[in-house]
Amino acid sequence: MKLLNTYDDRDEAEEAAEKLTGEKRLASERDATVVIYNLFGIPSWGNFHRLGMYNLSELKSLLDRRASWQAAEQIRHAEIVATLNTVAKNHAIDIPAHWL
Template sequence: MKLLNTYDDRDEAEEAAEKLTGEKRLASERDATVVIYNLFGIPSWGNFHRLGMYNLSELKGLLERRANWQSADLARHAEIIATLNTVAKNYAIEPPAHWL
């Protein structure tokens, strides 16, 4: 398990934890008067998508209309893929080839 995301609100953190598949753990830490909730889980593209992270929903929409891409779509796809390549390195996971 790895740290997937942090939250300032307990309810939001618990809601996010419910969306994950596989092992998961929610841990809180206090810094002065602020409580932060750390969500740990299995780093997978499915879990990231369920959490609404890394523009994966937008990527899905782009890929569904790939045949009709304009230059703006190509640029946005390149931006999202650049981010996902960084995420892939950080979590030692590979982006699916059909996303590229």
């Protein structure tokens, strides 16, 4: 399990934890008067998508209409893929070839 996201609100953190598949753990930590909630889980594209992270919903929408991309959509796709490359390296997961 790895740290997937942090939250400032307990309800939001618990709601996010319910969306994950596989092992998960929610841990809180206090810094002075501020409490943050760390969500640990299995780093997978499915879990990241369920959490609404890394513009994966936007990527899905882009890929659904790939045949009719304009220049702006090609640029946005490249931006999202650049972010996903970093995420993939950090979590040792592969980007599906059909996303590229």
